[in-house]
Amino acid sequence: MNLSLSLISLALASSHNVSGAIEHIEVSGQHQLPSVSSELIGANIELNGAQLNELKAPTLGDTLDTLPGVSASHFGPSASRPQLRGFGAQRVVLATNAMAVRDMSSISADQLVPIEPFFADNIRVIKGATAVIPFGGEAMAGVVDVDDSRIPKQLSAWQAQEKVELQSGYNSASSLLAQTQGQQQGFAFNANILVRQRGDYKVPDSAKAPVCASWSELVTDVRLADHCQVKLASPQWQFNGEKWVDITPIDEQIISHYGLNDQGKVSNSSSYQTSGSIGGSQLFSEHQELGFAYSFGKANRGIPGFMHLGSATAPKVGQAADIRIYSSFHRIDGRYSQHFNTQSYLDYLEINGFYSQQRDDETLAGTSVNLFEVDALQLNPRIGFTWHDQAPASVGLQIERSEHRGEGSDNYLPEIEGKREALYLLQNLHLQALQLQFGARYDHIQYKPNLEGSYVPGRGQGANVQEREFHLQNYSVSMNYHPVPMWSLHASYTDAQRAPAINELYASNPHLALLIEEQGNTHLNVEQNRALEWGTRVTLGDLQLAATWFDNEYTDFTYLGNTGVNRGGVYVQEWRQADTDNQGYEITLDYSYTFTDWGVITLSAFTDSVKNTPRYQFDGSYDPFELDNFLNPDKAQEAEYWRRTMEGDSIPKTPANRTGLKLGWQYDGLRFTVNYTHHDKQQNVGKHERPSSSYALLGFDASVVQSWLGDSGELFVNIDNITDEDARAHQSYLRFIAPLPGRSIALGLRARF
Numbered sequence: 001m002n003l004s005l006s007l008i009s010l011a012l013a014s015s016h017n018v019s020g021a022i023e024h025i026e027v028s029g030q031h032q033l034p035s036v037s038s039e040l041i042g043a044n045i046e047l048n049g050a051q052l053n054e055l056k057a058p059t060l061g062d063t064l065d066t067l068p069g070v071s072a073s074h075f076g077p078s079a080s081r082p083q084l085r086g087f088g089a090q091r092v093v094l095a096t097n098a099m100a101v102r103d104m105s106s107i108s109a110d111q112l113v114p115i116e117p118f119f120a121d122n123i124r125v126i127k128g129a130t131a132v133i134p135f136g137g138e139a140m141a142g143v144v145d146v147d148d149s150r151i152p153k154q155l156s157a158w159q160a161q162e163k164v165e166l167q168s169g170y171n172s173a174s175s176l177l178a179q180t181q182g183q184q185q186g187f188a189f190n191a192n193i194l195v196r197q198r199g200d201y202k203v204p205d206s207a208k209a210p211v212c213a214s215w216s217e218l219v220t221d222v223r224l225a226d227h228c229q230v231k232l233a234s235p236q237w238q239f240n241g242e243k244w245v246d247i248t249p250i251d252e253q254i255i256s257h258y259g260l261n262d263q264g265k266v267s268n269s270s271s272y273q274t275s276g277s278i279g280g281s282q283l284f285s286e287h288q289e290l291g292f293a294y295s296f297g298k299a300n301r302g303i304p305g306f307m308h309l310g311s312a313t314a315p316k317v318g319q320a321a322d323i324r325i326y327s328s329f330h331r332i333d334g335r336y337s338q339h340f341n342t343q344s345y346l347d348y349l350e351i352n353g354f355y356s357q358q359r360d361d362e363t364l365a366g367t368s369v370n371l372f373e374v375d376a377l378q379l380n381p382r383i384g385f386t387w388h389d390q391a392p393a394s395v396g397l398q399i400e401r402s403e404h405r406g407e408g409s410d411n412y413l414p415e416i417e418g419k420r421e422a423l424y425l426l427q428n429l430h431l432q433a434l435q436l437q438f439g440a441r442y443d444h445i446q447y448k449p450n451l452e453g454s455y456v457p458g459r460g461q462g463a464n465v466q467e468r469e470f471h472l473q474n475y476s477v478s479m480n481y482h483p484v485p486m487w488s489l490h491a492s493y494t495d496a497q498r499a500p501a502i503n504e505l506y507a508s509n510p511h512l513a514l515l516i517e518e519q520g521n522t523h524l525n526v527e528q529n530r531a532l533e534w535g536t537r538v539t540l541g542d543l544q545l546a547a548t549w550f551d552n553e554y555t556d557f558t559y560l561g562n563t564g565v566n567r568g569g570v571y572v573q574e575w576r577q578a579d580t581d582n583q584g585y586e587i588t589l590d591y592s593y594t595f596t597d598w599g600v601i602t603l604s605a606f607t608d609s610v611k612n613t614p615r616y617q618f619d620g621s622y623d624p625f626e627l628d629n630f631l632n633p634d635k636a637q638e639a640e641y642w643r644r645t646m647e648g649d650s651i652p653k654t655p656a657n658r659t660g661l662k663l664g665w666q667y668d669g670l671r672f673t674v675n676y677t678h679h680d681k682q683q684n685v686g687k688h689e690r691p692s693s694s695y696a697l698l699g700f701d702a703s704v705v706q707s708w709l710g711d712s713g714e715l716f717v718n719i720d721n722i723t724d725e726d727a728r729a730h731q732s733y734l735r736f737i738a739p740l741p742g743r744s745i746a747l748g749l750r751a752r753f
Helices: 002-017 049-055 060-064 129-135 222-228 502-506 627-631 635-647
Strands: 045-048 070-072 082-084 092-096 122-127 142-147 163-170 174-184 187-198 202-206 230-232 237-239 244-246 255-257 263-265 271-285 288-302 323-339 346-364 367-386 392-407 415-431 434-450 468-484 487-498 508-511 516-519 527-540 543-567 570-594 600-614 658-667 670-679 695-708 711-720 744-752
Touching: 045 049, 060 070, 060 082, 060 122, 060 142, 082 092, 082 122, 082 142, 092 129, 129 142, 129 415, 129 434, 129 468, 129 487, 129 527, 222 230, 222 570, 415 502, 434 502, 502 570, 516 543, 543 635, 600 635
Parallel strands: 092 142, 516 570
Antiparallel strands: 045 122, 070 082, 122 142, 163 174, 163 744, 174 187, 187 271, 202 263, 230 255, 237 244, 271 288, 288 323, 323 346, 346 367, 367 392, 392 415, 415 434, 434 468, 468 487, 487 527, 508 516, 527 543, 543 570, 570 600, 600 658, 658 670, 670 695, 695 711, 711 744
C-alpha cells in the first residue's frame, strides 16, 4: 500500500504538466520501413492505440489471452507466456522490434519473459508456420512481435511524446509508468521507467482445486496427489475378486498438505518488478539513421502454491519452504537504417542487433537451488529491394551466439554454447487482385555442451551427452486473393523444420517447476511440419466475418513422454519423438454502428478450437506380449503400442475451446467495454491427465478523457473476473494449486503531454 500512495502522489505532482489529446498517433511517413513480421500473409492480429491500452496486463500472455487463437501459460501472475494455436514454449517465438528473444521462459514456464507489455507501442501476433521464414523453426506455431520504440525511428515519421500512467486497486498490481521523449536537430531520445508490485492475490474459495480434498480421487491417483501437493495417510485395500478397492474408514482418510491450504488467497504469489530503457537515434541525412538503446529489468517473484518436492535442498530447509525467483536482465540494442532513392533497385538497408545478459536465481527458503545465466548476441541485417514494380522482396541474415550457464543443487542443464547462422528470402508478387508470397530459409545451428560444474548427465537416451549440429531448410508459399472488394481469401503452405532445443537434448534432473524429472535425448532428430492454412473474410458495410482453418502434420514431433517411473517424489518424463497432428479453426465477427448523436457502438465475437493428437498408423490391436510378436517384434507397431499405452489419444495441456463476446461504446471522451469469454470443458486429455471444468470470465473497462487546467488526461477502470469465478486453465501447470485471480478492480490515470 505504501507503493500505491507514493505512486498516486508522484502522478498528481506530475499532472500539471500534462497536455495534448489522448489518442493513438498513426505513423505514416514517406519512409515507412516495414517490419518483417508485418510482411507475412495470414490470419494476423495487430494491436495499438486504445485497443492495446485496454488489453495491457503485467505479462505478455495475460495481455493477449482474449484474442482468437491465443492462450496463456498462466504460471502465476508474473510469469505467463503466450501460446498460439495450442502450442507455446519452443514453438512460439517472442520478439522485440523483430528480433527473437532466446530466453529461459521457453524452457521453463516459471521463468520471467524479459518483455514489458506496458512499454509496447504495437504488438503484432503472427499465427501459423509461415513465421518460420523470418524467425526460424521455433516459430512453427507463430510469433509475437512487440515494438516498443526503444530506439526512436525518425525515418518512419516518429513523433516525440511524454506520458505517465498510474494504476492501483483491489486484488491487482500497483504500477507507475513514465516516459519522456524528445527530438532536436536530428537527434531523438526515448526513456522509460516502470515500477510494479502486487501482494498475494485473492481467489474466491480455496487455492487448491476441490479434487485436492477428495480422498476417493486422490487415493487412486498418485500423480494427482503430487500435483495437489498433498500426502495421504496409509490407505487400506481389499481385493473384491476383481480388483483392489479402498476400504479406509472415513475417520482415517487424512489428507495432509505440504504447505498451506490457503482459503481466499494464494500464498507466495507476490511480486516486485522494475524495468526501464533509454535510447537515442541520430539522423545523418533524410535517408540515414543510427541509434542505440540500453534496457534493464529486475524482479523478485514468488511461485504460487507449490513446493519443491524432490529438491536436493529440501531435507535441509523443509519442503514447505517458499520458492522465489530473483531475475534480472541487461540489454544493449543497436539499429542502423538507410532508405535508397526511387531510382535504385534497393529500397532499404536495416541492421538490427543486441547483446543481452539474463540471470534467474531460483531459491528455496532463501537458498539458491537453481541458477540460470544466459548471454546472447544477435545481428540481423536485412535488405529490401524491388527488381520489378510488382515484385518487392527482402533478404535477411541472422547471426546469433549464446552461452547458457547453470548451477545449484537442482541444476538440470549443463553449460552450453550455441551458434546460429541463417539466411532467408521473402518474395512478393502483386498480380492485381492476387498477391503471392514465396519464402525460403536456411539455418545452421550448433550446440556445444560443457560437462564441468554441477550438471550430472541423465539416464537412458540422455546419458550420452554430445555436441549436435543441424542444417535446416524451410519453405513457404502464401496467397491473398480479393476477387471482389467485399471478399478475400488467404491460404498458405509451409514446409518447416525445427532443431531440438537445449532442454530437449540435455535436461537431466528434477525440473521442479514442472513437477517432473526431465530427461533429455541427445539423439533427437529434426522436427518437421507440413502446415496448411486457409481462410476467408467477408465485409458487408460495417460488418466483417472471418474464418481460418489450419492443419499441421508433424513428423518426429518432440514431446515429453511418460515412463511410469517415480524418483525422489516426482515422475520421470523423457523427450521423445513421434508423428502428431495439430488442427483447429478460428472464427471472428466484428460490427460497428455510428449513431448520429450518440457515438459509436462496436460488437465483436470469436470462437476457436484446437486439437493436438498423436497420429497413429495402425488399428491398435498389436500386443507385444503375444508369443509371436515377442519372438518376432514389429518395431513400428511396438513403438505405437507403447505410445498408445503411455500417452493416450491427446497431447497434454491442450487449451480448451473458447467463445468470446465483446461489446463497446464510445462517445466523445467516454468509452465503455464489456467482454465475456467462455472456456469449455477440456475432455480430450492425455494418459494420466485429468479433464478440466469449464469456466467463464466477465470483464469491464471504462475510460473518460478529462482536462485539468487546460491539460488532458484519461481516467480508467478495469474490472476482471466480475463474477469471482474459480477459473483454472487446462494448460496451466498450476491449475490444481493456484487458480486465476478472483475479482479485481484497477483504477488508473493515463496522461500525455
